[in-house]
Amino acid sequence: MMKTRISTEWLSGCSGCHVAVVDLHEKLLNLLDDVEFVRIPVLMDEKGYPEAEVGLVEGAVRSEHDRKALIRMRETCKTLIAFGTCAVYGGPSGIGWLYEKDSILNKIYKETPTAADDGKFPEGAPELEQSVTPLNEVVDIDFFIPGCPPHPYYIALAVNTLLGASKLPISMKTVCSACNRRMEKREGVKFQRGMSTAPEEDICFLSQGVICLGSVTLDRCQAQCPNKGIACAGCAGPSMDIITEPHLDIRTMIAKRMSMLTGIDRSEIQEYIEKEAKTFYSYAISSPIIYKKPTVEIREWAGN
Amino acid sequence: MIKILIDEDACVGCELCVDECPTDVFEFNEEKKIPEVVKEKECFGCLSCSEICPADAITHEDIIHSEDYYHDEENIRLASKLAVDVPLPNTPSDSAHKAAALEDLGIRLLSMASIFRQTLGGSLPAVGTMAGRTLATQLPRYRVPQSMQEALDIAVQQFTPAWDLEPEYDGGSKLSIKVKNCFVRELCGEEGIELGGDLCILFYNYLAGYTGKLGNARLKLLESCPGPKECKYEVEVFIRK
Structure with a gap:
């Protein structure tokens, strides 16, 4: 039997999603009976874009190189999956959407006290784009797997389903x-x-303010x-x-639910979230x- | 009859659905710490319980969705690709549906304009301008226009597909707007209603108020030429300092 070829690419992201593939642990070995990784930047050195049945792309489009790499991936892969929150929604690097490209570059290479005295931009790096773009704004994407990084369970589910295993129900509910x-x-x-203050166990964070x-x-x-005592940051989008x-x-939904549970003024919660919009x-x-x-x-809330 | 299903594993026992339901369909079971459906017959399908539910644990069966035109098709497409078999809002796909809805809307608009004329008389243009200006302040401003030309581009985008606008602006004070397709004009042609009536006045002032507010200018109508194929407005623009 011919193995299914998987090709992956890593754009403007942190490589965490690729590491999540390795987090399949022993299941990865089972998977390797059926699939062959022809390109996976975090594990092997492959500069070209070999033809593949399935393509996983991590990270958002931030530079000219990202855009070209993504288009090459679309050309060489039959099924292209946006892999991880950055690929689906832009992710944390999406904060670049708030500012103009020039103001970001000036801040880093000229205005920061530790910047080099000549204030020159580095040469040879791919040109930064004006904004951060989720993948489906650039090419057609067949499936989306959000998550920061996606839980190995969902990676296995997605790959197994594409390999022809019977489709398991996938939760569309909230955290x-x-x-x-x-x-x-x-x-x-x-x-x-x-x-x-330390949160109480077993009681919802919203109930505790x-x-x-x-x-x-x-x-x-x-x-x-949340099950381990940390409030949800919304990483799966x-x-x-x-x-x-x-x-x-x-x-609005957080403010409504929280004020219905605790009686805290809705506008107080809403104003706080707006003020901390870059976080929430x-x-x-x-x-x-x-x-x-x-x-x-958000641009207005962030003060520009 | 509408059937309400509660996913007991997903439910977090917050009682918000009990508070939110306008017809008191739910009652909270204090022992099991989950809500129960007690008066299912009373449910009229407003879906406010499934909207407030933090865990998306409530689903409705046999519900009649009204046609919706406000969903963003891009977002629906993305949602469908997160999982293949998700129940999605029913977006109208065929053009016959859309045409029927636009005709219905056109009749309502025509009667609305005549009611405005009866009650307000001469202040009809002012009402149109006010409405346009209000719309301009309430729309998403992720693209704040820097010039009159940009404001016109946004207006063109905003008024499609019901109206097909073609503005020609020289960058100074001369502006002419062609209205190529107008679903109300087609209706007027079928029903034998004269062009340039109350609704046309209301529409022009609405458009002028909207683009004026976006482009920070005052628009003065010089000449309007209604026609069976296209209408044309000659406008003088005064940019506010």
């Missing part, structure tokens, strides 16, 4: 659906900016953070509701899903 904490109504809860993005985030992690309904937004919107800031929403004005 809360996998979270073991109990959401309960409370009175006299103080709104916490950041986390200033701490902002947790679990209820507006797609479950691609099996709620690992917005939930299905937020994606499909233009009138729903991260800040960080994973999908450069995605049209978020910035095209009628009431979202």
